[in-house]
Every structure is written in structure tokens, then in C-alpha cells.
Amino acid sequence: MKIKRLQILFISILLLGYPLLVGFSSYFIYVAGLFIIYAIMAMSLNLLTGFGGQISIGHAAFLAIGAYTTAILTLKLGLPFWLNLPLSGVITAIVGFLIGLPAVRLSGHFLAIATLAFGLAIPEIMLKWEGLTGGFAGLFIEKPSLFSSDTSFYYFTTVIALIITWLILNLLKGNFGRAFVAIRESEIAAEAMGVNVSLYKTLMFSISAFFTGIAGSLYAYFVGFISPHDFNMNISLIVLAMIVLGGLASITGSILGAFILTIIPQVADRFPGFTITITGAALILTILFLPNGLISLFNYKWKRKKTENKQLSLEG
């Protein structure tokens, strides 16, 4: 627990001091902002997949719904951003709940395909629903006047991310988090202990969708332009890769994973043609050498677990 707090504290100080470090360069701030937004998304996905054991390979769709909600509310209804942000979360959460309903009956790869289906369908629906979403032409969103510069919006994003981190950590430590993990470990035992497994699974989907929706809203403001290109299957898989790379069921791990996979393409983009090769190779090497994710580098306790884990999986 203490180590985790220190890690988070360290990360927050770094994030807040960052604009100074890079001399307020709008490029560096932009990339950092993307990282923070993906970190929120990765944490939410980790809540669902790493902690709750419910795999989702369509999470970009939630990001899309959050982003489009914000854009549409801003452009069509002219709502202010302090309303848009939470509303985007809520609306995405409602969709998450609806997705959670059929998902409750599915597990493992069957759940994966259901979420994949969702992930593929949403961008196509957004395309088709041109009147509302602008189709492929996309939508422009202006940053809220209160945080109109890149730097101020970056700070706003950081603060929101820290709050979300705090909320997720609290959730995980309490009764709800325990129930989520219990479901992952044994649905049968969880049910016997009075956990309403179906309800909690939908709840997990909703919570995860809620935070991802917020991330989507921040994304819309931060990038300033959204179109269905931004929410394809690859994004979903990359975010899944983030949590595996960082370490399943680890919040710090999600942040690390988001960091690595946001930065790598930025570094690799100077070797045109090699971006995906480099990203893929980084993914492969990390999993080969750190099968339990980057977090295992930082956490002594994990090192022991790793070897035990090995033995355990021997026993099936």
C-alpha cells in the first residue's frame, strides 16, 4: 500500500512539474496530455479486465461515446464544459450498463467477441449517423474558455486524472473492489458469499465505461477534433496491451503501460514504416522478459510472486 502511494505521489509531482521541464512546448504537452488520457482509459480497463476479470477488446468505443457526447453536447446544445464532462461519463456509463447486460452471460473469449463487436460497431454507427456526428468529416471542439490554452487544459486533465486515480484506488480497496476481484477469482464462491455476480459485472462495465467516457470527453477537448478514425479496433487493442504491458491488476502498471505505448510511437515515428514494427517489438520483448508486466520491475513483492505463479500455472 505504502509503495503504491509513493509511486502515485511521485507520478503526480512529475506530471504537475512537467510543463516547466519541457518549456511549455505545446507538442510535448500535447503528447503528455494524450498519455494522461490513455492512462485514465487504461486504469478503467484494468478495473474491468485486470481486477474484474472481464475482458474487453472494444474499449475504444467507450472513449468514442465519451468524446462524441461532449462534442455533440457542445456543438448542438451549447452546453458548458463543466456539464459536458460529467454528462459524457454518465452517458457512456449508461451504454456500458447496456453492454454489460448481455455480457453478464458471457465469459472469456465469448465476452471478448461481444466487446469486439461493440468496438467495431460504434465507429460504423457514428459514420452512418452523419447528421449528428459529421460522419467521416468529424467534429471540431474548442477547449473551454476557462482552460483555453494547451497548458491550462493539460493541468485540468492532470487534476481530473489524479482524482480518478484516487477514486479507483478507493473503490478497489473497499467492498466493491473486493467483490470485483472475487468475481474474477471464482464466480461460484463470490455468488455463494452473496455477491450478485450479474449486477456487479454490469456495475463494473458501467464504472469502467464512466471513467473511459470522461477520458473521451477530455480527449475531445484536448485533440480538438474527433472522427471515427480515432476509435478503431487498434486503439482498443493498444489499450489492452497497455494494461498487460504495465501489469494486470495494477494501477501503477496501467499508468506505466499507457506511458510506454504513448511514447513509443512518438519516438518511432521518425523511422517511417517502422512504427508498428517497433511498437510490436517493444510489446513482445516486454512480455518475454517481464511476463507479469513492467510493474514487476518496481515491486519487490511481485518478484517472488512471479516464480510462484509459474509453478501455479503448472498445476492448471
Added chain:
Amino acid sequence: MLLELKKVTVSFGGLTAVNNLDLQVDEGMIFAIIGPNGAGKTTILNCISRFYTPCSGQISFKGENLLTKKTHKVLASGISRSFQNVELFSKMTVLDNLLVGLHPSLKSSLLSNAFKTKKNKQEEEAAKEIAFEILELFDLKHHANEEVRNLPFGIQKMIDIGRAIISKPKLLLLDEPVAGMNIEETKKNAELITRLRDEFGITILMIEHDMSLVMNISDRIAVMDFGKKIAEGTVTEVQNNPKVIEAYLGEVQEDVGT
């Protein structure tokens, strides 16, 4: 009468695992079900804890119809269970395993959990205290923060039982609580089970193949074979029932222990 099964029948495809079974368990009893492998004992337990729904028959608990209850509502109504082949949350700590057992009694809302309100903190503290009481009772305090998968099987079985009783149920269902334990540990568990009944007032319905446990602590025993009850009574009645000897106990070996 605490628990009553009337004409319960369970079948899987063509196979009738439990056949027209009647069973009554009075409050404060240690009630054992024994019988050959595949006789349908675990199936009965699964019906009571609502993992299965019988094809026909009734099950009532404290006069209430259990069959209308969903699985996750069973614990709140006062029935808790352990599992034949321990079914723990293996990557959670011992403490967290126990705390999940308190799930239905923790009332904080999602929001107060997320924002860690004072009420939520207090509730968590109280829950931990209860968990530590249980750990104390089982002498497992030093394992509190270990992940259960790293613990020996015997200890896991204890945690399984601990998780089942932390919510102070009226009725505890135990499926082979001492399987895989040696004689010493079996004795310890026998004491524990008796204490649960005596000190906590928990009625116990257990399945066990270890006769040293069953015959020592049971108040009443039902014997099942092929899904049917073939005998019921006190220890001595059952022990001397030729049908039971033939189907289950076998001839007592004369030279045992000499």
C-alpha cells in the same frame, strides 16, 4: 425445525442424482450426511445453497421457501457454505477472502466507497475487526496478509470455513471439511466445528467421509445411496445398520491400529 427438504429430486439428463429425498435438520444440531461416492450428497448441498434447482420438491429454511431465492440471496438469509474442493479467491489475501464473506452486510454505497467517506471507513474498520476475530479463532492471524494460493491445503480449508462463518450464519453447510487433513488436524477441526455450534449457535449440516469425525461429533446422521436416503438416526443406529455397512462402511477391519 430449521431446514426441511421435501421430496427433492434432482436429475442431470438421464441421471437422477437425488431421488425424492426428505430431510429435516433441527436447530443446534450437527447433522451429517454420509453415503457412497456419487450418492448425491454434494448435489443436495448445491440445492440448498441454490446453485442447483431441483426438478421437483421443496426446500424451506426457517419456514421460508428457499427455492424462490437467488443464489446470492442465500447467505443473507442465514445459510453459508464451504466447498468440497476449496473454492477460495486464490490471488486475494486471507484477510480479503474473509472480508468477501461479509459482503452482504456491508452497506456503504458505491459513492461512499469511491469517496472513502467516514462512514465507509468506519464500516471497513469494523469489518476488519470481525475478520481478525475469526483469524484469531482459527489461529491464522499470522497469515492475514498472505495470498491464499501460497498456503498449504489444510490452511486453505480452514480459510474456506472461516469465510463461511464470518457472516454468522444460522446454518453452515460443510462439504468434506477434513478431507486431505491428517488425524491431528482432523481433531482440531472437530473441536472447531463443535465450538461453532456451541459458542456461535450455528447449526451444521456436513458431508464427510472421515468416520472419525462424523461418528465423534454428529448428533444425527443421514445415509444416502443412489440419491435416496437409506437410513437416518443417531451415530449408533447408523453404525450398526447392515444396509449402511454394506453400502458404505464396509466390514470393520479387525487389525486397524494394532
Added chain:
Amino acid sequence: ACGGTNSSTTSTKNAKEKSSVKNSQGVTDDEILIGGWVPQSGPAAQWGILAEVYQSYFNKVNADGGVNGRKLKYIAIDDEYQPSKTVAAAKKLVEQEKVFAILGTTGTAHNKAVKPYLTQKGIPVVAVASGDSAFVKPAVKNYFALQTNYDIEARIFSTYANKELKAKSVGIFYQNDDYGIVYRDAAVEELNKLGIKVAAQESYNPTDVDFSAQALSMKKASPDVVFLFASPKPAASFLKEFDKIGGSAERMLTYTSADSTMIDLAGADVMEGVLSTTWVKSLKDKDNPLIKEYVDQISKDIPKQDPNSVFMRSAWAYAQVLVEGLKRSGDNLTWENFIKQMETLKDWDGSLAYNVTYTSDYRYGQTSVKISQFKGGELVDISDVIKYEP
């Protein structure tokens, strides 16, 4: 084959103070830095070839001594066809790499995503590799389009179908995205104006592989002419399928697919007689030194690819227009002056582009095409230049 390693744009070594004006970013005494993004991975990686051609063209220019003594240096960034990465790429090019101008960038949505930012910065953006009207209508000070506008091409299609093919009805097969929809809308509008019936509108998603349903519906509608507003793969698949089930109509392809790739994909039989437009010159005129220069340089730098590719010819044209602007700017390499000099292009002919014109409120570049046709496994021009004034 492309992309410099690092650029020290602030290099001030023996500044000769050639002129009194202070040059804009990305210019030193011996170097001009140009940048752009192209997807080199992801669904649109096919466009990645553009960056290699730009580099190839710059190689040639540099070998000939550069532009007024300055060598050209090109930085390509892979944006993986994701608008959010395009934004990062644009910021990186403008603020970190400090390039002088942005050249030949891909993706309609992607270019749109960064247009406000680039407009605000005022950096010259030359030859956006998209024919969308958003970059020319209205004219934006720092944007110079080049290739024939999609909207215009669709109208040329319609007029041609009307006049030359005497079409009574037209069927449209289009890609369901920003590319295909622009065409469709313009074509439908123009056809209606001309009183031609739109018999069918069949769309597909860019990743689709099975087009049998669309081919069938098209055949059922039996139009006189079918317009294909599609990229090469789907266009080829559709044409094959349409041919297989016995569909017959005149077929017209956009310039994006107008090269020998189509023959390779769909087969010469299927392509026989298919019409197309081209906005860049064909390579037929082998003796033309400019064409020869192109073929030689490309064959040297990108030996694996067929120089005939319409993508590659286009890219050469993009780069050439930029360099023309740079040449005309002389030693006064400010954004202001570059833009002014670009506006002096009047019906300018490059090696492959022709009739390129810019004024302060006209940024279309080229609005003319030739009609060409697949004949005996080759694409041959069958009309003179058709110009359309927007």
C-alpha cells in the same frame, strides 16, 4: 529511404546575412527543412510511398545543386492514419523540428484536424494530398492545394457521361467515407442538373472484401454508366464481380485508381474499356526529358515500385510545386514571401502537373483532367485537357 536524422535548425554558422530579411524557421544558409506526415502503417499505409517519392525528388534537386544553393531536407512522420497522432505530428513538425513548410500530407479528416492549428501558425501547407474542398473553399492564406478537387472531378465525370457517353442513367459505387461521399454528393447534384437518372448508389466500407451484393444491385439497376468513387482494391474487386455476373455498362474510375495496378488486380479483360481521368501526365512521352528524369530518379531511389503508379506521379508533382515556390522566393525565405511567390504561378506546367494556378483567393492549383481509357492492358489518354472552373 527518407527522413533526416536530426535537424539543428538554429544553426547560425557563418551567417552571411544574404539579405536584410530574417528568414522564417527551417531555413539556414545551406538548408531548407520540409516536413509532413504520411501513414506508413495502419489501414492506409499504401500512402506511405508518397514520402519516399518526396525524398526522391529532393534527392534530385539536391544533386542538381539545391534551391538557390540550399539543400532540401525532408522529415516524414508516420501518423498511422489516426487524427490524434496527426495533431501530434503537426505540432512536432512546427514546434520541435521547426520546418519551413508542410508538404503533401494525407487524409482528409487528418488534414482537417490540424487545419485550425496550422492556419493559426501560418506555416505554408503545400499540396494537401486530398481533393476535399475544405482546403480550397474558401481560400486559406497558407494552404495550397494541387490535385484536382474531388468535387470538380465528379462534375467532369457527369458532364462526360452526358456528352460523350450519352448516358440516360448512372449508377454510383462509392466508398463510405470522406473520400467517396464528397464525390457522390457532387455527382448526384451534377447529374440531377443534367437530368440524368441516378439509378443506383451502392456504398461499401473501406475494409470490406466482399462486394457481390453491391455488384448485384448495380447490375439489377442496369445503368448506362457506372461511376466508381473507390480506391484501387475495392474498385478492382467490384469490377471483377460485376464482370463475373455479367454486368455491362460504361465504367468510370477516379484518378486515384488510374494506373496499371488496376490491371494487375482486376485483370486486363475486366479492365478493357474502363474509363478514367488523370490529373498528372502519363509517362507515355518517354522522350520528354522531364519524364525521363522522373523515371530515372524513381527507378534509382525506389526500384521496387513501378514509376507508373498514380500515387508516385502525384507525389512528384506535389514536391515539384513546392520547390517551384521556393525557387521563386529566392533568398527571401519568409512564409510571407513564399506565399506571395506561390501566387505568381499562372498556368504553370511541371514535369507531371500542368495548368497550375494560384491567386490570393484561388487555391485549387489544378482543375483540369484528361480522360483516359484502359485498352489492351494499358491506360491511354483519349481526350484533351478538360478544364472545369469552380
Added chain:
Amino acid sequence: MAGQIIIGGLAAGSLYALAALGLILIFKTSDIVNFAQGEMAMLITFISFTFLTVTKLPYFVSFLLSLVIAFIFGMAVERIFMRPVQKAPILNQIILTFGLYMVFRGVAGIIWGYTPVGFPEALPNKHFNYVGITITINQIFIFVVTTILMLGFYLFFKHTKIGLAMRASSQNIATAKLMGIGVSSVFTRTWGISAILGGIAGILIAPVTFLDPNMMGEVGIKAFAAAILGGFTSLPGAIVGGLLIGVFEGLIAGYVSSELKSVFVFALIILVLYVKPTGILGEKITKKV
């Protein structure tokens, strides 16, 4: 029109089913969804293409030669990448295959570029017309190949000890070892065989989708969907799933909306899974407590 749409759908569906076979094979033996399956198929198709065009070998020779390479390639992938993480959590292994997917695609792009090229069909391009419905020899050929492969592997899993051993290995590696099963070599060979299946799929699909590094993108997703719809462990399920998706997709494109056909397909899948959570031919195996 409906008749032709159904034929078209069946043709597309057999491509999906064909691409799904290798996926299922690996899943059946190791519980891993191999995201790189399609990309492996693509690489092998490129290799076959190189034999065809550079060394100018006849079609079936280059076909067979590339399958030999496929077998070695598949085994190498297992040895080099999958073996070391055999004991890591399944999700990590799956993400590793996603990494492989990126690298394979990227490398293919670097070597062969992204410009699509045509690929020859297996048989001469003839087609039949019958009551206004057109079907090509190659479509029939693909359907037949898929069915034969499916049946072959179905019988193999059902009735041979090695097939049984492969299923056992997926359920409990340690205990499988106690049976004397050389689990490692079972896995290695499985990857080899599924690379062969991938190669066959790639080479037969390439004439339809054309050859480029992205050729298996859409087909791969539909193959995954087909496999899941069929039950994922069931080989006949893959064919049922593939054909169903192909036909349904065709009908939607023909009568409802061609842009939303995938949306409808996925809605169908979710619906089917809602009714039968283990897919059409998947068996529900309950865990007993």
C-alpha cells in the same frame, strides 16, 4: 437476386471459415487466441508469391513449398516467442500475439511495400451459370478445401490419441505432462500445422482480397467472429459460423444497408451468444462445486 446473394455469401463465408481453422487449432490446444494468425497467413502468401514471380515456379509447386516453409515458420514462432511465456497468464500470451501481429505486418510492409498486387487463382477462372446464378470454380474449390480440412481435423481430434493429447494439453499442462504427453512438442507442432492452415487460407484468399500486408485485416476479424459464433472449440462450428456470417452479411448488404452490414453481423452474434453463450456448436461445460 437472393439466390446469387446467398451464393456470394457462402463464398465469402467459406473464406472466413477457412481462415478460422488455424485459429481454432491453436485455441483448442493452448487456449490462446492468436491475433497473429492472419498476419502469418499473409507472410506465407507473400512467400508463395515470391516463388511464383521471382523464381517463376509453377503454382502448385510454390503452393506446396510455401506450406513447408509455413510449417517451419509456425514452429519457430512457437519456440521463440510462445514457449518462454507458456506459464504467464493467458491474456499476456494473447497480447504477445498482438505484438507479433504488429511486427509481422510491419515487416511485410518494409519488405514488400503496401501496394496491393494481384494473386493468381488456384484453378482456371471459369464460372457456371445456373438459373441466373453465377458461381466460379474457385469458389467451389475453396468451399471443398475448407470442408475437407475441417472434417479431417475434426476426425483427427475426435479419434486419434494425438488429437486427444492436444485437447488435454489445453486443459492442464502439468497433468498432461504426467500422461507422458510431450506438451512442448505438441504445442510446437500445433503452431506449425496452424501456420500451414493459415498458408492455405492466405493463398486461397489472396486472389479475392489481393495481396498486401493488410490483406487479412477484415477477413481475420470475420474469421474470429465465425469461430466464436460456432463455439470456438468446434471445427464444424467454424464452417457453420463462417457461412452464416457470409450469407447474413450478403443479405443485409443486398436488402438493408451495405455500410451497416458489419454492425448487423455483430448484432446477430451478440444475439446468438445471448441465447447460447457458448456459441452455436459450443458445448457448455459446467464447473461443479
Added chain:
Amino acid sequence: MLELKQISAFYGNIQALDRISIQIPEGSIVTLLGANGAGKSSTLKVISQLLPIKSGTMVYKNEDISNLEPNEIVKRRIIHCPENRQVFPKLTVEENLIIGSYLRRDKDQIKKDLSDIFSYFPILKERLKQYASTLSGGEQQMLAIGRALMGNPKVLLLDEPSLGLAPIIVNQIFEIIQEINRKGTSILLVEQNANLALRIADYGYILENGRIGLEGRAEFLRNNDEISKYYLGGKSHAANLY
């Protein structure tokens, strides 16, 4: 003929076995006793090579088998029936049994062994086409034992075979063990029910915290006070067995 010399083994950095030496002479029944977590199962895992040997050697019929793969061990017909059943849940009863004979080629003998197993455990014959995961606990245990027997063992390593079995079956299991032992199979038996184990065993080892605490002939161990107090529940225990 199977001999473990000074074997140590680890789970990660947790030591499970500390220089243990065990001998299983041809045709004998040797039992391994010890408290929970003493290292009994680990010893069996070391023999079947599920747990790698860190130091020490293992010799079978004069051959050093310390560094073989598990399937090589099985090839030598050293068969391990693991703790907690470990049946293949998604294989049928029949398939579970057949997979037990994976390396064997003697078709006729396999058939015969199969019918032997059905005669030991008739219930398995009735459940032939049922998935192993749906069997009752005891049925699974029978299946696991049957599956091990299908390997036609020369050396059989049994880890708590009586777990979850009805008393009548437990007796039967012990008879079966003795019967196959008479037919020439050596047996290493891990049991919680030390009484029974020592009754049929020739020799016994007591493990304590990964080390051999005590060893000796079975009668000797049975009559040892310490042992009988701790593992046999005292002399008087048999009286109140049932």
C-alpha cells in the same frame, strides 16, 4: 531401484525439499508421511519432473534420470497420480482413461486394463461419456487413480489416493494397491491416513519441513510412540474409528 539422493528443490526462492534421500526397492510399497506442507507432494513432483531438481541425483535402474523431461519419465513407466485429482475437466471419463495410456502401443493389453479398471470402479463405466468436470468428488478421485493405472506403471506414485472416498472404497483402493504391487509394481504412497498406509507399506519416511525426519520399516514406525501420537492419533484411536 528408484533412488533419490540428496535432492533439493525450490518453488522460486522458497525451498520445498532439502537434501532428501529416498529409496524405492523393486516390488515394494514405500510410504511418505508428514504434516501439511511438509513436502510430500513436492517429492512426487520432483520424481515426475514437474518440479525441477536443484541439486542431488535421481537414479532409476542404474540410469541417472535427474534431468529428463516428464514424458521421458513416463516412458520409463514411472507414473504419478497427482494430488487433488486433476482430471481433465473437458474430456469425458473415457477420454481421461485413454489419455492415461498415451504412450502405450499394446492395444490389447490396454483394453484389458480398461476392463480391469471398470471392474475396480464400476461407477466409471456408468459415467463413460460424462465430462469429468461433472463427476462427484469421489468419482473424480477414482478416475484419477484409474487413469494412472492405465499407464501400466512399473513405479506408481500415489498422492493421497483416499482423498474424498467413501470408507468402503478406501479399503478397496488399498486392496487394489496391494494387488498391483503383487503383480510387480513398486509404489510410493503419500497418505494422510497414516494408519492404513503403514499397514500395507514395507517402509516409510516421515517428512518434516522438506527434510526426512525419520525413516524405517513400517512396523517400526507403527510402533514408534512419537509417530503414533502425532500421525496415527494415538493407540486408542482405532477404537473410536467407527
